[in-house]
Amino acid sequence: MKPPPFEYHAPDTIEEALAILANTGEEARVIAGGQSLVPLLNMRLARPELLVDLNRIASLAGVSQPNPDMIRIGAMTRQRTLETDSLVSTHFKVLAEAAKFIAHIAIRTRGTVGGSLAHADPAAELPAMMLLLDAEFITAQSGGVSRRLSADQFFVGPWSTTLETGEILEAVEIKTATDTGFAFSEVARVNGAFALVGAGAAANVGRDHELLSARIAFCGLSSTPRLLALPSEIVKGRPFNDELIDHVAAEVWRWAEPIGDIHARPEYRRRVAVALARRVLPLAVQRATVGATS
């Protein structure tokens, strides 16, 4: 099958793109990396009247550090860039770790960070990572309107975000977290396949490398990315040993509300979530550095 006919614009600026979207309304769609949209076009599951291509808008792409405490990732940044960019490697290597699980290299050379987030596939790694990293989602609409949303405010359901008609995701901003240790891992049927479950962990440790706080974000487990902030009565101040890991595993088991589909039954996803928690939390703890205040 081939895409149905559509009008096509490839503006150079965000303002132009937003103006076209505002004028066209519901019948317009944006195309970023195209790795999710073009399959829909090829199968004629999507029939937009007009496509606004964001690939020529240079200001939408790139990783920057607007101030020492923040990393900004433009929405049109390629997923492959997360694997090679030095700012990402320095501040959030876990994003490179997670990006390697996104499909295959040939997808990641075109697929974008913003596209993955706006598409909001329940199994996608980047939505869960942005939830884990407490990223701020910056949007743009015509008329200079911009909103700043948390991940919870952004993701509302399977393939569903709070982006309004004519609104695009412009960038995400993440506060740097030098002492926090991070790790990500995933279980999929084969390399590059959609995650059955993926988990990213963040941990902070005290002077004796005892756990101060920890949280784990999951993709593929539910219809949106989900974050488990481990209750302080379970983790705080405790030595990080097998007994603590067992407590965490039990908490993940209790907390998870797994979905079932043709790929996996809910109870399988629950088991995988626990197995991944056991895998990523120790890694995150290991990578954490003792903070100045603990």
Place this chain on the structure above:
Amino acid sequence: MTQSIALTVNNVPVATTVEPRRLLADFLRDDLGLYGTHLGCEHGVCGACTVLVEGEPVRSCLMLAVQADGCDVRTVESLSQGGSLHPLQEAFRKHHALQCGFCTAGFLLTSLYLIESDHDLSDEQTVREALAGNLCRCTGYQNIVDAVMDASATMAATRP
């Protein structure tokens, strides 16, 4: 409603008009007669349509030809020079790494990228993971892996 595009394909400048909905794969095949690039799934999972755009592997079934305006595109036809096989093609021949050949162009360009970008191809497991985005229904992959590892060593030895 067509648009003008100008790009370079296998080092040859191309200037023409296309409908915006024209996929890069179909443009290469039907507009330029470069039928080496194949379409297996048309949704990005099989890898048969893989070409190099600006030196990086891309699913040509998921890119619009208009998006390749101004780009440098390389297809499987660019590999052999003056009738001689590229070392990668020679390795595929030597190791019997193809049967029907439908997936082969995709494997060749993915492998070319991996080798030329100094991707770690030293052990079989890593090679299998790196090639996981290309599906083959005929060979069972072993000969493809052998060919890629052999070509990687050969090409490293002859790199300036």
